[in-house]
Structures are given as C-alpha cells and as structure tokens.
Amino acid sequence: MKRKITFRRSILIIFFCLQILGIIIGKFSDARFFCWAPYDQFSFYEINVSINGRELNDQEISERYRRGKRGRNNRNIHNVISNVRQYEETYAVKKNVTVELKYVINGQQKGSWIWPEDKIISEQ
C-alpha cells in the first residue's frame, strides 16, 4: 500500500516538475511551447516556398506544413518558424528548397525568416 502511494506521488512530482521546467525554459527560448503562454502574441504570416526554382501554390504549402500559406498565429511566431524549420531539416533535406516566412507581430514588428540560411531579418 505504501509503495503504491509513493509511486503515485513520485509521478505527480515529476509531472509538476516538468511543467515548472517548461515555464523556466520558456523564458529563455524563442518558441514557447510548453510554458503556458496562450494568446501572448498575435501575428499574421505568409509563407513562400520554392523547390528547384518553382513556387509552391497555397494547397501545396498547406499539404507540406499542414498550415495555410497565410494565416494568423495566436501564439509566439517562433511556433510557426519552428514547425517550418523542422520540416525542412527532417523531411526535405535533399531538395533545393528556399523558404521565406514574412510576419507582422502585434501589428508593429515586421520581419521575415529565411531558409536555408535559418536567419531572421527584422524590418523597422
């Protein structure tokens, strides 16, 4: 009986510690995924992709990243960048792909993220 309680408690401690860790890591990372940050930023974005010089259309982009070419993101824009970057790193490594993700954060900060350079260019 005692062992059962201890096991349950240890699971709970790990469960809550992971969340605290997520909150702390979220303060130092761009893409704040598991840190309880709902609606902390609004951004509009547009993704442009070309493979071997051919521009992908809206549907192809939607199938590629499972998100639309244009859209509104209700969390940090780095959530979207993280998805696109991971796709290009893991599923599309051998192709000649260029990506430009343009965004506007909270209606003020404009910028773009480009691949394969994996660089953010801020516009003021």
Place this chain on the structure above:
Amino acid sequence: MDNKKDPGYGRKIKLFLNSKLSPHVIIAHKALLLYILITYRRLLLSPFDRFPFLPFISCLDAVPSVIFTGFIFILFGSIFASILKIANYRLVSLISGSIVIILILSSKTLFSNSLTFTACLLILIGLYRKKDYLFRIQISLLYIGASTNKMIDPDWWNGIYFDFFFRDIFNVDFYQSWVPENIFAVAKSFGIATIFTELSLGIAVLIPRITRNTIIFGLLFHASILVITSGQLSKIFFYIMCAGYLPISKINIQPLKLSYKSNALLKFVRYLDPSDSIILGNQTNDKFILQTNNGNYYGIKGVMRLFFSKQVLISAFFLLFMIYMQSGFFISKILHPIFSIF
C-alpha cells in the same frame, strides 16, 4: 436514505469496477472528454497517417503511424466507454490524458495550450484520490506561467498588444470609438491588469479558504474576455476552466433517489445523468417520488426539484456551452439534417 442499488445494477458490464469519484469530479471528467470528442473529432474521422508529424521528440519520427492510429482508437473508445458508463472513470482519465500528451508530443501541429491543459487535468483526475491540491497546483501553474510569460513581453506593458487586440484582431467597437489612435493608456492598463489578475489567481487558487472567491474572480475574468470580444476569444478556456475549477469547488452534489411506476423511464433518466448520482428507488403505483437527504418530493414538485438539482444544472451548463462553442457544427451537421427530413 437507502442507497441500495436497484436489481440488475451489479450485472451491468463494467470494464473496470468502482471508480469512487465524487459526482462533481465525474462531471468535470466527462466535460473534458466531451471537449476532446467534439473539438478534435477530426482525429477520429481521419485517423490514418496523421502522426508522427513534426514531433517534439525527434525519436518519435521512427514510430510507425499504425501505433498512433491505435492510440487514437483507444482514446475515442475510452471516451465512448466513459460516456456510456461502462468504464472506470479514473482509468479512462489516465489513459485519455496520457494519449493526448503522446499525440501532442508526436506532432507540433496538434499543440495548443487548451488541449495540453485538458490532458493535464485528465491525468490528474486519474491520479486523484481525496485531496484536491493536485488541481490547485495545476491551475496555479497555468496562471503563473501565463502571467510570467506576459511579464517578459514589452508589448503587454506598453499597450501595443491590447491596442492591436482591440482594433485589428477583434474589432471591439467601444474601444475603437472611445479611444483615439496612438493613445495606448487604456490598452496599457488592460495589459497590466491581465498580468496581475493572472498572477493573483495563480497564488489565490493555492489558498483553500478563499476558493469560492477565487473561482468567481477567475470565471469573471474569463467571461469578461468573452464579452469584450463578443464571444470570439476565450470560449474554450472558459469551458475548460469551468471543468478545472469544478474539482476544487467543494460543490456537494447529493444523491437523488427516484421512484415512479415506469422503471424504464427512470432508468433512462439515470442513464442520462453524467454525475452518476441518480439512484433508482422502488417501483410505485402512484406518482413520481424524489428522495433527497433533505426530504421527499412528490409529483410535479419532485420533477422540478430534479430539474433544478445541482447535477442537472451543472451538466446542462457544460452541454449547452459546448453546443454554443460548436454552434456551426451542430447547426450544419445535426439540426439541418434533422429538419431537412421534414
């Protein structure tokens, strides 16, 4: 009051017997499962080859899709088993919450704070015994996390976030007509108020003796966002927070014992009761009788007492709010086909 169960009750098929959860926790459990069932029905409608896709943990990319398809079927199977009352609620909570976390970890595109929070609450219902501190810590982490994330973002302090929120995202009329452009004072105060409201909720929820005020304050906070944005934002969080506050609310749902000449009707009523707190009494030759710890109610008074009982009102609230959240789905997929028959 005689809590003896009706004949045949013990013969009901139960996958795992005896969940021993309080009625208000059972309602919270079913409300959360209903949220997953209705809002994420697309997972069941196309369960193949969805996962893994851009996982948070890279090794999950090596796991075959069929494993995740199996998880989706187990998830929805356990939700249906819980709604049909043939499963142990604690076990279903633990399984469904864990599967949702696994699915989120296997695809960044599925990630949302509301779904993650729902999964956490379900896991905690699975691990819940008697003390409600589990839910208090969980709600506290959510609010403190949300508050501290806003604290480090200058747009929340200088009014840029809320000005954009009111003007361009939700077109809030009163703000657009009363506040001149490039004046950020009002938006600034909204930003600062939100940060400190969330921080104070995160601390207050840990103090048991002020629970009632904390819940009222928390629900008013979420409801105000809902009202300001004309129902465009915070619907989901309002629903989930209602379910999250329920286990700490200390609402005492009394068992109700029903007696009537038609046992089939009473069995149907009991089957519809999500809190599992309605008990069948003996068959009567006369009018409807409702027995509570406070006394007996006969006929129409008994029916009214049943309709205005805590279990019925709370369950109806979750069901109606879910219909409101998914009004487009209910109108196009349920009401329209029904009325088109006529």
